Amino acid sequence: MKKVLAFDLDDTLAVTKSPVSDRMAVLLGRLLEHYDVCVITGGTFKQIRSQVIDRLNVSPQQLARFHAMPTCGTRYYRYDALGGEWELQYAEDLSEKERAHIVDVLEKTAKDMGIWCEEPAGEIIEDRISQITMSALGQQAAPEDKYAWAEKFKDVRPVYRDKVAEQLPGLEVRIGGTTSTDITRPGIDKAYGIGKLIDALDISKDEVLFFGDKLNEGGNDYPVKMMGVDSIAVDGWETTAYALDGVLGVTE
Ligand SMILES: [Mg+2]
Known part of the structure; x- marks a missing residue:
C-alpha cells in the first residue's frame, strides 16, 4: 500500500x-x-x-x-x-568559498569547451546556496530552445559533467534538468x-x-x-x- x-x-x-x-x-x-x-x-x-x-x-x-x-x-x-x-x-548548504570556486569551474570549463552561451536568457549560473546550477542557455530560456539545445548537445553534456567533476573532488556533479548541471555536497x-x-x-x-x-x-x-x-x-x-x-x- x-x-x-x-x-x-x-x-x-x-x-x-x-x-x-x-x-x-x-x-x-x-x-x-x-x-x-x-x-x-x-x-x-x-x-x-x-x-x-x-x-x-x-x-x-x-x-x-x-x-x-x-x-x-x-x-x-x-x-x-x-x-x-x-x-x-x-x-x-555549501560554504561561500565552495560556492565561489564552483562558479569559477563551471564558467571556465564551459568557455574552454565552447558551450558558454554569449546571449543567455537570464543568469547562466545560479547560486542556490545548497546547490549551484548551471543552465546552459540561462534560467529564463524558452522551453522549446531548451529542448532543442538538450538534443543538440546530448553527447556533450556528460563530457562537461565529467570535466567539471574532475575539478571538484569531494562534490557531487550531476546532469540536472533539460539544460542544467547541478552541484551539491556529496551523497x-x-x-x-x-x-x-x-x-x-x-x-x-x-x-x-x-x-x-x-x-x-x-x-x-x-x-x-x-x-x-x-x-x-x-x-x-x-x-x-x-x-x-x-x-x-x-x-x-
Ligand atoms: Mg525532470
Missing part, C-alpha cells in the same frame, strides 16, 4: 520551468485527499511554489501533506496548517531527499511511489530507483497524468 507519491518536477509534472496544467493541478489536489505528495527537484523552493503550490486549490490540511524538496533534496519544506506558513525542515541527491522523507514520515520505502523523467542511469531521478523505491518512468506531464488517472481510479 502506497502512502506517498513523489514526483520530479520539470518534464514529470510540468513543462520545464512552467506552471502545471489545470488538469495536473486538479489531479494533485485529488491525490492530496488520499496521499502525502512530495515534489523533489533540482529547482528552487520558489519554483516549486510558482509551478505547483500556487496552482493548487486545496485546504490547509491537504497542503500539510505536501512535501517540498527543492535543490535535489538539499532543502526540505513543509506547510504548517495552523501557522499558515512554510517551514524549513533542514538545509545542506546528496534525490535518494537522500527521499530517505529523509521516509524517516520524517516513519514509513518504509515500499510505501513510496516515485515518478520521474530521468530514471535512466546518470539521470537525476536514477538514485531514487537505485535505492529500491518503486519508480515509474514518464516522458512528460501527460504520461504522468494518465498514470495518476489510474492511481486515483483504484483509490477513489
Whole structure:
C-alpha cells in the first residue's frame, strides 16, 4: 500500500520551468485527499511554489501533506496548517568559498569547451546556496530552445559533467534538468531527499511511489530507483497524468 507519491518536477509534472496544467493541478489536489505528495527537484523552493503550490486549490490540511524538496533534496519544506506558513525542515548548504570556486569551474570549463552561451536568457549560473546550477542557455530560456539545445548537445553534456567533476573532488556533479548541471555536497541527491522523507514520515520505502523523467542511469531521478523505491518512468506531464488517472481510479 502506497502512502506517498513523489514526483520530479520539470518534464514529470510540468513543462520545464512552467506552471502545471489545470488538469495536473486538479489531479494533485485529488491525490492530496488520499496521499502525502512530495515534489523533489533540482529547482528552487520558489519554483516549486510558482509551478505547483500556487496552482493548487486545496485546504490547509491537504497542503500539510505536501512535501517540498527543492535543490535535489538539499532543502526540505513543509506547510504548517495552523501557522499558515512554510517551514524549513533542514538545509545542506555549501560554504561561500565552495560556492565561489564552483562558479569559477563551471564558467571556465564551459568557455574552454565552447558551450558558454554569449546571449543567455537570464543568469547562466545560479547560486542556490545548497546547490549551484548551471543552465546552459540561462534560467529564463524558452522551453522549446531548451529542448532543442538538450538534443543538440546530448553527447556533450556528460563530457562537461565529467570535466567539471574532475575539478571538484569531494562534490557531487550531476546532469540536472533539460539544460542544467547541478552541484551539491556529496551523497546528496534525490535518494537522500527521499530517505529523509521516509524517516520524517516513519514509513518504509515500499510505501513510496516515485515518478520521474530521468530514471535512466546518470539521470537525476536514477538514485531514487537505485535505492529500491518503486519508480515509474514518464516522458512528460501527460504520461504522468494518465498514470495518476489510474492511481486515483483504484483509490477513489
Ligand atoms: Mg525532470
